Amino acid sequence: MSANASAVRVRSDGPRRARRGRGAGLGLAAWLIGLLFFLPIAWMALTSFHSESDAATNPPSWAASLTLDGYREFFGVGGGASPWPSLINSTVASLASTLFVLLLALPAAYALSIRPVRKWTDVLFFFLSTKMLPVVAGLLPIYLFAKNTHFLDNIWLLVILYTSMNLPIAVWMMQSFLAEVPVAIIEAARVDGARLPTVLARVVAPIALPGIAATALICFIFSWNELLFARVLTGVVAETAPVFLTGFITSQGLFLAKVCAASLVISLPVLAAGFAAQDKLVQGLSLGAVK
Template sequence: MSASTAAPNRTRATSKATAPTARARRRSTVLGLAAWAVGIVFCLPALWMVLTSFHSEADAATNPPSLAASLTLDGYRTFFGGDGGPTPWPPLVNSLTASLFSTLLVLLLALPAAYALSIRRVSKWTDVMFFFLSTKMLPVVAGLLPIYLFAKNTGLLDNIWLLVLLYTSMNLPIAVWMMQSFLADVPVSIIEAAQVDGAKLPTVLGRVVAPVAAPGIAATALICFIFSWNELLFARVLTGVVAGTAPVHLTTFVTSQGLFLAQLCAASVVVSLPVLIAGYAAQDKLVQGLSLGAVK
């Protein structure tokens, strides 16, 4: 083949190789812009809540709402009891207590259970996993009356430790399912090496399995913390003045006098901050943990 004939062939081959790359680049750009648009749409309610929290009640109640309304901290000042209203610190402390202690109990119970179901599998472990899953099939409201009667007869109504037990039982099946997939990726060889050196089960769990599966444990802990922090039904029915949680405190802004929208938005922003801070602090562990059980 002559040089004059080979040159057009190389040109056509180069153009054919470049065309799919250009199309792929344009397709990636379009998909990226679409993803940003969808993300912004989903974030708009949260952004509007933050903006409304800095408005006065009169401006927050306008229809259609005004973007150019003057900004004020009256909503936050009222939420924190600046106008002589109830202080939010007891409900916030109750939510923090119930969420932290229940999450800690869930991790202490779920880690050995997941170890037995993934690394040192018990007989008929799939049936055990289905049993854990079946406990989430019952609607929460269906068990509310028996739990209320039990709490009333045992004197546990309006007790924060009852919520700790309920949140632990509520999140334990989810934690076992998550950690079972995380611990399945832990190399068995390092566990056997530790056992050869004389390590007992508590040492294996605490010093070998837990550090390796730390991202999965962090992801499980964060999800359990969020579920406990946001729970309303049990807290609304089983608590009162002493053990009321932050979500219950939010319902006090809906009164017979009307809806205090600016104050409610300010309260919602403050109540959402602990979860946002926890998620931001553990975002690297959360991403690693949620990808541990993925199909490679």
């Protein structure tokens, strides 16, 4: 009996060791891929603390002396242009458009998931089809409209454009999130006399909060990083942070250390938002993945 038990244990341990080996291999591959994506960011951060002469060396030097000159020039210390108006414009445009997207996408996703309309799949395809047109194809009509209505160089024009740009993605994402909300809870709230705004605010939104947070973060990132509309439709008053960043590339050359410092500072709000909402982001993006 003991010999048979030992043989059975050896046979059962074999597949377990193989699974552990595959798991370790996949974990190592994930770490290598993560490092591959992280190295350019780390190199950009290190270059931002170098002087322009050290940053321009080829091959680059890891042991070069560190300095804050790039950050001083970015923040306008010593008479340069201040980045704060551009950062404020990006913050206003990104937060306002994200808020409007959530206010519009939540009822639309509710109608397409919990209270489905006829041919709701066709509606979702229509929302997604609006993203198939290249942005540059609609740039000229938008520019002419903004010019004729005296709406150029206005931050609220960007808010409207970013809202319309992110709304199809938000509806598509939130429809899948809201489809996981138990219908019985909503029906119980309606039996108690709750109207649609109350159902959305007090029943649906708390349950689908991870999905809403994931959608909001993605819309915020898209709005913050948008360059084409901001570059063409703004000037001095409504200039955003990505447009301000392009100002460091001049006819005199590319100031690498200063560009790296500016890129790192402009990326910090997105990185901070992603770090603060990482648990909600992972939970929201994986919602409904396992039945």
